[in-house]
Amino acid sequence: MRAIVFGGSGMIGQGVTLECLDDGTVSAVTVVGRSPCGLEHPKLREVLHRDFFDYSAIRHELAGHDACFFCLGVSAAGKGEAEYSRLTHDLTLAAADALVKASPDVVFCYVSGAGTDGSEQGRTMWARVKGRTENDLLGLPFRAAFMFRPGYVQPLRGVRSKTPVYQALYTVAAPLYPVWKRLFPDAVTTTVNVGRAMIRVVRDGYPRHIVETRDINMLAGERKG
Numbered sequence: 359m360r361a362i363v364f365g366g367s368g369m370i371g372q373g374v375t376l377e378c379l380d381d382g383t384v385s386a387v388t389v390v391g392r393s394p395c396g397l398e399h400p401k402l403r404e405v406l407h408r409d410f411f412d413y414s415a416i417r418h419e420l421a422g423h424d425a426c427f428f429c430l431g432v433s434a435a436g437k438g439e440a441e442y443s444r445l446t447h448d449l450t451l452a453a454a455d456a457l458v459k460a461s462p463d464v465v466f467c468y469v470s471g472a473g474t475d476g477s478e479q480g481r482t483m484w485a486r487v488k489g490r491t492e493n494d495l496l497g498l499p500f501r502a503a504f505m506f507r508p509g510y511v512q513p514l515r516g517v518r519s520k521t522p523v524y525q526a527l528y529t530v531a532a533p534l535y536p537v538w539k540r541l542f543p544d545a546v547t548t549t550v551n552v553g554r555a556m557i558r559v560v561r562d563g564y565p566r567h568i569v570e571t572r573d574i575n576m577l578a579g580e581r582k583g
Contacts, residue, residue, distance in 0.1 A: 359560060361425040362388040362461075364453055366395035366404075369511070369519045370469055371429035373549025374556060375402075376515055378427070381557050388419065410449050413456035420460035425560040427553075428453065428468045434484035442484060447491040458498050465502045465560045468495055469552070472509040472545070472571060496567060504559050508552055509545040509571045510538070517549050544572040551578035 361378050365371035366389035378384045379399045389395050390405045405419045410430070413420060430453075432445045450468065457464060470492055475485035478493065492505040512528065512535045519525040531538075538546045555569065555577035566573065 359384045359424045359557075360386045360388075360422060361427060361557075361560075362390065362420065362423045362457070362464075363427045363429060364390050365428070365430035366397075367391045367393050367520065368429055368431070369513050369517055369524075370431075370508075370549055370552055371395070371427075372397075372517045373513065373515065374427045374429055374553040376517070377550060377553025377557060381554075383561055384425075384557065388423065390416070390419070411452045413453065417456065417460055420457050423457075423461040423464050425557075426457055426461075426464050426466045427556050428466065431469060434487075439483050439487065443487050443490075446484075446487050447494070450491050451494055454495055454498055454500075458500055462499065463501050465504070466495060466498070466500045467504045467506060467556045467559065468492065470505050470507050472507050474505070474507055476568070492568075502559075502563065502567075504556075504564060504567055504569050506552065506556065506569045506574065507571070508547050508574055509542075510547070511552060512546065512548045514548050514550045543575065544570070547571050547574050547578075551575055551580060554578040 361384050363371055363375050366375045375389055375395060378387045379401055387401050388403045390407055405416055407416055434442045470488050473485050474488040476489045478486050478489045480486055495503050551574050555574040558577045
C-alpha cells in the first residue's frame, strides 16, 4: 500500500503517519504539508506545499497512491460560516478533486468529527459544514471513501498538538484517559487507534462509510465489534 497523508505535522496527522511507517503493509508514505512533520524514515517522503487550493505544481506527487489519509482541519472557534466553509469544505474538496484525477484507484479517509451533521440542516454551523464536506467527498469517484468521526482523541507516542493551549489540556488529561476509556468507551480514542483503523479500512474494507469512535476502536483491535 502506498499512502499519502495531508496534514502530517498536525496532531492526528502525526499519529497516522507514525502508524503508517510502522505498518508492514504500507510500503511508502508521502506527507503533504506546509511545514515539516519532524519525522525521518526510509519509507517517508515529504512534499512541502503552500497553496492547499491549487495542486497544479505538485500534480505528479499525487499520482500512484492507494490510500489517502486527509488529516487537515481547523477549529471553527471565532470563524463565520463562510470562512470556516472555505477552510474546511473548499480546501478539502480541492485536494480530493486533484487526488482522484491523479490516483483514481485511491481509498480516501477523511478526519471529520463526532457530531457531524450529515443532513446539513442542523443548527450547529461546524457540523453542517463538515456534513456537506463528507457528502461531497462520498460523491467523488474514489475506489472507496470513509468519513472518520472521532470524539476525544488522546495523543500517544510523543505526538503533540501544535496549539500550545490544546497541548496543555492534553497533558493534563493524559492521566485521566484510562478512566474516560472505561466510562465512555464509545466516545474516546487515541491517535494510534485512528491511524490503525484508517490503514485497516483501506486494506480490508468496511461495510459503513461513516466510521464513528466505536468503529475506530474496534478496527484498531481495542474492542470487539
